Each structure stands twice: as structure tokens, then as C-alpha cells.
Amino acid sequence: xxxxxxxxxxxxxxxRRFRPGRWLFRWTLRGVSVVFLVAVVAALLWSVINPPTxxxxxxxxxxxxGVDHEWVPMEEIAxxxxxxxxxxxxxxxxxxxxxxxxxxxxxxxxxxxxxASTISQQVVKNVYLWHGRSWVRKVMEAAMTxxxxxxxxxxxxxxVYLNVAEFDExxxxxxxxxxxxxxxxxxxxxxxxxxxxxxxxxNPKGRSASQPSSFVRKRAGQILDGAATIxxxxxxxxxxx
Numbered sequence: 001x002x003x004x005x006x007x008x009x010x011x012x013x014x015x016r017r018f019r020p021g022r023w024l025f026r027w028t029l030r031g032v033s034v035v036f037l038v039a040v041v042a043a044l045l046w047s048v049i050n051p052p053t054x055x056x057x058x059x060x061x062x063x064x065x066g067v068d069h070e071w072v073p074m075e076e077i078a079x080x081x082x083x084x085x086x087x088x089x090x091x092x093x094x095x096x097x098x099x100x101x102x103x104x105x106x107x108x109x110x111x112x113x114x115x116a117s118t119i120s121q122q123v124v125k126n127v128y129l130w131h132g133r134s135w136v137r138k139v140m141e142a143a144m145t146x147x148x149x150x151x152x153x154x155x156x157x158x159x160v161y162l163n164v165a166e167f168d169e170x171x172x173x174x175x176x177x178x179x180x181x182x183x184x185x186x187x188x189x190x191x192x193x194x195x196x197x198x199x200x201x202x203n204p205k206g207r208s209a210s211q212p213s214s215f216v217r218k219r220a221g222q223i224l225d226g227a228a229t230i231x232x233x234x235x236x237x238x239x240x241x
Contacts, residue, residue: 039144043151046127046160054126054164057172068180069172074159074239077174077186080227081194082158083236085165087226088198088219090119094154094230094238098145119161121145126164154238166204167197181210195220195227 050071053061061067074082086093092100098120117125124144129137148157167177174197178186182193189197193209199219200207207216230236 039147040151042128043144043147047152047156051127051160051164055130056126056166057164060166060170060172064170067170067172068176070175071163071173072175072186074155074162077159077162078189078194079240080191081162081174081186081189081197082239083227083231084191084194084198084223085162085201086119086158086236086239087230088195088201088223089122091226091230091235093119093158094235096120098149099142118145120149120157123157123161123164124148127160155241158239165201167200167209169205171204177209181208191224191227192220195223198223 052071053069057067057069090100096118098118100118121141124141125131125137128144129140152160163173163175165174166172167174168180171177171180174186177197178184178189178193181197182189184193196209196212196216199212199216200209207213209216212220227236231240
């Protein structure tokens, strides 16, 4: 009996022996679960609550001594502005799930000389992350974007995008941009004004919507054509009521 008891004790010790691989796996799994839960909560929060600011806005506010920003719901934004932004930045916005694989392949083929970020990715970067070209941010952006796409409507994604995008130094969101450049509310923007605002989005500090260069004028014309195209072929259906 004593021998059997000794064997059982020995086996119990073997079972309780520390296994670093298993321990590491267990805690890694727990860490990933916590991060995923936090990401889900964060995505759900801003799906119903309007983000009051972003990290980049706060950085610019400290640098400039304040920024011009006021939230406006999608219902108070001229429909052409939404179509123009999509035509300019992400024509297939209604067709993808956050990452435009076709655009990414084209960017790679072009030697990464052109951008491939979707509107959804830009929203994730602006609302949850920081500006920069680090691989860490890119990986986090790529992981978070499908989650936002799953929990937000396309209309909500575009609404947030138009409200946090930078349109000039210290000017954030379509409400501030419409008044800054044209002295009107976002609901009163004309087709040309909306197209010019969309045309400056990739380089808001280097372009002007009210005093457009020949490039901005030409780009605005292309955007108007694109906005008409996505309205006609149904690629604006996911965000227009």
C-alpha cells in the first residue's frame, strides 16, 4: 500500500510540474481575449456615441492652441458631400468589408506610390489609433477595421469619417470645413463646393477648397463625375437613405 501511495504522489508531482510552454500559451490566450473584448467594447461605444475628439485633434489643439470642430449628423450634410467623399477616397466603399484587396494589389503593383486605405481604415486610424507609418499601427488598423465594419453600418462609418476628417490646419469635420471655406452650413453645400472639399482631403494643409489650384479644380470635376457614377450604378446605396 505504501508503494502505491508513493507512486500516486510521484504522479501528482509530475502533473503539477511547471510547463513554461503551456503557461505561456494560456496567458497569451487570456491576453488576446482581453484585447479583443476591449476592442469590441470600444467599437460598440462609438457606434452609438459620437466621438468628442480624436488623439490627432488633441495633438493639433495643443500645438495650435485650439481647433475648429463641431459634430453634425448625416441628416444635416448635403447628400452630394457624402457621394463626393466616397468617389474621391473609396469608390468601392459599399462593396468591401473594410479592406479593399483590389486597391491594395494595385498599390503594390504601383510600388506603393499610391494609397490603398479605405474610408473604414481611415476612420479606425483617426478614432482609435494615431497617425504615422509604423507597422504596429498598420497591423492594429487592419485588425480593427473588420470589427468596425461588422458592428457599424456603412452610413455610420461615413458619418464619423466626415466629422473627424481634417480639412485645413485646425479645421476638423465637415461642419467646420463648410463654414471655414464657403461660409455656409454643411447642408447648403453645392455640388462644386462638395467636390472641392473632397478634392483636398488627401492633403488638406497643402490645398484650398475656396481658392482652388488648377489641380484641385480638375480633381473636383473628376470627383463630380465619380459621384454621379456611384449614384447611378448603386455604389452609393449603402449610405444614402
